[in-house]
Amino acid sequence: MDIQAYIESGVIESYVLGMADSQEAAELEQLSRQHPEIRKAIDAFELALEKTALANAMPPPAHVKEQLFASLDGDFRQDTKMAVGAKTFSFTRYMAAASLILLLGSAALNVYFYTQFRASSTAYQALLIEKSTLLSENQNTQTRILDMYGSMQMMSDPTVAKVSMPGVKGKENSLATVFWDTKSKDVYLLTNKLPEAGPGKQYQLWAIVDGKPVDAGVIGACAGLCKMKNIPKASLFAITLEKTGGSPTPTLDQMYVAGKAG
Amino acid sequence: MEVVNKYNEPELVLLLRQRNMSAYTYLYENYAGALRSVIFNIVNEEELANDVLQEVFIKIWKQIDTYDNLKGRLFTWMLNISRNASIDTVRSKSFQNNRQNRELTEDVYTAAGSSQINTDVMGLRKVVHQLKEEYRVLVDLSYFQGYTQDEIAKALGIPLGTVKTRLRTALIQLRDIIKP
Structure with missing residues (x-):
């Protein structure tokens, strides 16, 4: 159908003003849902009508409002x-x-x-x-x-002599080994098995040189081999338990291990 | 009277349905004058127009739930309530006392035409007054007096088709007059 012709037919204005019969109204409502331009035309006329009516308003006297609100008072x-x-x-x-x-x-x-x-x-x-x-x-x-x-x-090293020092009588479980470099005369000690020195005590290595004990150093907390003092000549090596820091002469009854050099 | 947009229309309708007094006051302040103008155009008496206006606002208050925003603007709905209430009043018992079995007769021309100068120049009628005579009469009879097109055709001795066509043309002209 021709939408523009329908919009210009006056049926929209008739509908908005409440003058259309029920058949025309039903048809318009149906068409306005399908055609946005019809809806737009309805809206435009409604708005123009409202503006015209507002522009031509005849404000009522104040007593009308008073009466109206008095009659509706309880309803608010x-x-x-x-x-x-x-x-x-x-x-x-x-x-x-x-x-x-x-x-x-x-x-x-x-x-x-x-x-x-x-x-x-x-x-x-x-x-x-x-x-x-x-x-x-x-x-x-x-x-x-x-x-x-x-x-x-x-x-x-073939130049290093190994001096095994087994436990003396009464200390048979103990064992220590001296590695003695015959060239540099450096002495290294491996404490294979020695009891715990105990507090205030320290083991001390001795070299017996010409029948006399020579201090070869105290045994510290070294891992593996401990480098001891340089001993140029010795016939025997022995370890005694001494007070911490070592003694000038060995305490013989505290001897743990001993071994012949060479 | 210029509309102050204190509420948008969906808001206003919602508030009215909740019986909100300030929304109702706003509605009255903004639209009472416009509706009274249309009512006056139909009933032609100031005091009667005031009574009808009051009746219309009570109807708006009581029937706001029946308003369907999909069918049109709130003002359009209120305008139609006003028109119907006014036409009903004109045809009511008090009027029947004066005009027994009110019928559309030859005097429609005087009723719709120059004898009502005072109402022609007020309200919406002022706009209708801008139409050519043959159109103005049709709008007056159908819109302001509520006669059916059938009644008008018979009374004026014009074919129904002609009444229909002329009325539609009149409404399109009206639309073009009020178009912004």
Whole structure:
């Protein structure tokens, strides 16, 4: 159908003014749902009519309003203002609510992320410490391996004499070994098996030179081989338990091990 | 009177349905004058127009739930209530005392025409007055007096089709006059 001709037929104006019969009205309502331009024409005429009526208003005398409101007095709801305030669509109110929710959400996320950050930071510090601990342990191990390698080299050197010192009578379970470089005369000691020295006590190595004991050094807390004093000449090596720091002469009844050199 | 947009229409309708006094006061302040002008155009008496206006506002108050915003603007709905109430009043018992078995007779021309100078120059009639005579009579009889097109055709001795066509043309001209 020709929509434009329909719009210009006057049926819209007739409908809006309440002059259309029920058949015309039903048809128009149907068509206005299908054709936006008809709806637009209806709206435009309604608005123009309203503006014209308002422009030609004849304000009633005050007593009409007074009478009207007096007759409706009991019908007004006192609390509607509050109820309506909550229900009325207000863009700014929705925006304010949305902003508040966003702010709270953002704050919660901040707390969450800060907690996460703190946890990660702590874990990272722990990892750093663990890493440096591992590194230094690794270095210690490497040093020990190098030392042991050096010791093995030294022990297997044909110029190094091995003096085995088994336990003396009453100390049969004890054992120590002296590695004596016959060229440099350096002395190294391996304490294979010796009881715990105990507090205030320290083992001391002696070299017997021409029947006389010579101090070859106290045994400290060395891993593996302990480098002792340089001994140019010796017929016997022995270990006694002395007071910490060693003694000038050996306490013979405290002898643990002894072994003949050469 | 200029409309102050304190509420948009859906808001206003919602508030009226909730029996909100300030919304109702706003409605009265903004529209009473416009509706009274149309009522006066139909009943032609100031005091009677005031009575009808009061009746119309009570109807608006009581029937706001029947207003359907899909069918049109709130003002259109109120305007139609005003027109119907006014025409009913004119045809009511008090009028029947004066004009027993009111019928559309040859005097329609005097009723609709120059004898009502005072109402012609007021309200919506002022706009209708701008139409050509043959159109103005039809609008007056059908809109302001509420006669059916059939009644008008018979009374004026014009074919129904002609009444229909002329009335539609009159309304299109009216539309073009009030178009912003």
